[in-house]
Amino acid sequence: MVACVKIAATAAAILVRFARPLERRAALKIEAVEYVRAAAGTADCPRGVLPEVAVSGRSNVGKSSLLNTLLGRKGLARVSKTPGKTQILHFFRVNDAFHLVDLPGYGYARVPQKVLQAWRRMMQDYLRNRQQLCGVIQLVDARHPPSRQDHEMVEWLFAEKLAFCLVTTKMDKLRRAERRRALSQVVHALDLPPEQPLVPYSSRTGEGRNELLGWLMHAIAAAGPQIGGG
Ligand SMILES: Nc1nc2c(ncn2[C@@H]2O[C@H](COP(=O)(O)OP(=O)(O)OP(=O)(O)O)[C@@H](O)[C@H]2O)c(=O)[nH]1
Numbered sequence: 001m002v003a004c005v006k007i008a009a010t011a012a013a014i015l016v017r018f019a020r021p022l023e024r025r026a027a028l029k030i031e032a033v034e035y036v037r038a039a040a041g042t043a044d045c046p047r048g049v050l051p052e053v054a055v056s057g058r059s060n061v062g063k064s065s066l067l068n069t070l071l072g073r074k075g076l077a078r079v080s081k082t083p084g085k086t087q088i089l090h091f092f093r094v095n096d097a098f099h100l101v102d103l104p105g106y107g108y109a110r111v112p113q114k115v116l117q118a119w120r121r122m123m124q125d126y127l128r129n130r131q132q133l134c135g136v137i138q139l140v141d142a143r144h145p146p147s148r149q150d151h152e153m154v155e156w157l158f159a160e161k162l163a164f165c166l167v168t169t170k171m172d173k174l175r176r177a178e179r180r181r182a183l184s185q186v187v188h189a190l191d192l193p194p195e196q197p198l199v200p201y202s203s204r205t206g207e208g209r210n211e212l213l214g215w216l217m218h219a220i221a222a223a224g225p226q227i228g229g230g
């Protein structure tokens, strides 16, 4: 019981600590969005100097829905009711200033080992070698404990020292009393440090959109001249 309260307090502290500064940042204005192309791997990604932020998470977690709502473009990224449909990387150019990338969903139960291994190789290569990559929006479903592959992804992000924002999706499906417990569970299970940006999100209600746009703007700006050419 004491431990639960402590974990809940930790999650609450994280939210208070990070949601507020994120909220205070002026929101990024989405002026132009263009679908660029699909890519099968790092070698196939668009060339050029635009910085990019990737959206990652298990199949059906809500990646495409988040991209659509974040960018305010209904139906831009395909929203599927059949998990596992997004098998490749999809590039979107925003404001002619950066790319957002819809990464292939993982953890789809019926995927054979060979496909899983190919996904692992491709993701590690992309996270390690994609020079333009300056941040990742890592999604986990607020209703479930993080999966083995969620753990793997977060470990890779820390190992590669990539800036990332952890986003808990489908918050609208939780009752008020369940919210804190769900957030505590994620923070605890993934062993997130106190400074970890974390945004509770709902594509249905718009919760978290401004905060995530704030983080995105910050991530792009931080990439600055090294990647984006100013
Ligand atoms: N209630 C609720 N449903 C959501 C939310 N986000 C996504 N969904 C639903 O979850 C399902 C999967 O959403 P997608 O956006 O296609 O998920 P995805 O991660 O892109 O899935 P893959 O491309 O298959 O990996 C759809 O039925 C969405 O309508 C949300 O915030 N709230």
Ligand SMILES: [Mg+2]
Residues within 6 Å of the ligand: 063, 064, 065, 078, 079, 080, 086
């Ligand atoms: Mg998708």
